[in-house]
Amino acid sequence: MAEIVGIYDGGVIVDRHKKKVGVVIFKIVTNESAPEVMIGHCHPNYRDSIIKNLKRLAWQKPEIQK
Numbered sequence: 001m002a003e004i005v006g007i008y009d010g011g012v013i014v015d016r017h018k019k020k021v022g023v024v025i026f027k028i029v030t031n032e033s034a035p036e037v038m039i040g041h042c043h044p045n046y047r048d049s050i051i052k053n054l055k056r057l058a059w060q061k062p063e064i065q066k
Helices: 044-056
Strands: 002-014 020-030 036-042
Touching: 002 044, 020 044, 036 044
Parallel strands: none
Antiparallel strands: 002 020, 020 036
16 A cells, blocks of 8 residues: 655756656655655646645545455
């Protein structure tokens, strides 16, 4: 089971197609392993609102099935 530990702002970069994109960084932990970093790209103008709205979510852990 994966758990999101943090959501961070990675700023704005220029991608390989020479377009500006916003960077959203997710830090995810699966089971007992070390945290894994996943990077998402979005439209630069929406980056701040995406991060704010994701931080407002209440993450629910699924019930353990026996």
